[in-house]
Amino acid sequence: MGNMETKQTNWEDLSISNDFLFGKVMQNPELCKELLQRILPGLKIDRIEYPELQKSINVDMDARSVRLDVYVKDEKEVVYDIEMQVSNTKELPKRSRYYQSMLDLQLIDKGQLYDELKRSYVIFICPFDLYGKGRHIYTFENICKEDNSISMGDEAVKIFLNAKGTLDDVSDELKAFLDYVAGKKPKDAYVERLEEAVKKPRRIENGGMSI
Numbered sequence: 089m090g091n092m093e094t095k096q097t098n099w100e101d102l103s104i105s106n107d108f109l110f111g112k113v114m115q116n117p118e119l120c121k122e123l124l125q126r127i128l129p130g131l132k133i134d135r136i137e138y139p140e141l142q143k144s145i146n147v148d149m150d151a152r153s154v155r156l157d158v159y160v161k162d163e164k165e166v167v168y169d170i171e172m173q174v175s176n177t178k179e180l181p182k183r184s185r186y187y188q189s190m191l192d193l194q195l196i197d198k199g200q201l202y203d204e205l206k207r208s209y210v211i212f213i214c215p216f217d218l219y220g221k222g223r224h225i226y227t228f229e230n231i232c233k234e235d236n237s238i239s240m241g242d243e244a245v246k247i248f249l250n251a252k253g254t255l256d257d258v259s260d261e262l263k264a265f266l267d268y269v270a271g272k273k274p275k276d277a278y279v280e281r282l283e284e285a286v287k288k289p290r291r292i293e294n295g296g297m298s299i
Contacts, residue, residue: 104286105215105251105269107157110172113285114158122278124160124168126262127211127225127247136160136168154190165206167191172269176216184210184246192244207243215251215270224253224266 102109114120121136138160158170169187173180187210196204212218219226226248230240251270258266264276273279 102286103271104282105172105174105271107172107174109286110213111157113282114170116285117160119278119281119285120158120160120170123170123265124162126259126265126278127249128209129259129262131166133162136162139167154187156187161206167195167206167208168211169209170211170213173212173214176214176218180212180214180218180248184212184248188244188246205243207245209245209247211247211249213249213251213266213269217250217252218248219250222254224250224255224258224263226250 104110104113114123115138117136117138121133124133124136125131156169157172159167160170161167169191171187188208191208191210192205195206195208196202217223228246228248230242230244232238232240249266251266253263253266261276261278264274264279265282267274268276268279268282273283
């Protein structure tokens, strides 16, 4: 009985920053779409869908497998991989590179032109500052070093969100979400919907769901 009570308490303590719970919550397309719009306010996303390949990618028997927290695409065929990353392992930049390459391999079939590759976003949500500059968001695209007005044009974007940011560099809406990831309870309608969605899996009795 004691072990069961401990397990229940641990389950109750889980928050949106748990990657399992985050993945479950983001299975709601409206919640997922609104998060993308807060991260990428310049994009208009009418709808998103969940491709068959949403959970894992394994190119061959010898390759390292990749389990994706949230993998969706919009009506323009733009793809988004959103990952909740709690531990600062210092390897996230290289991991984002690997995830991007795995996505590309899945997005284009043998014999197709490279132009078939659609724009893609690999997004890591972190409760820590990976680059130590106080920003809430770090967005990376391939830019020419000699002339930073020139974009390489590969349409591959990597974004690292920092829930511990200190600068006034994002919208109030995105900051509210990041504050929620950091364990705060900001007054925000979207955050309230997220909190309700997080509570639902917790209500399932032990044994009904495993982490």
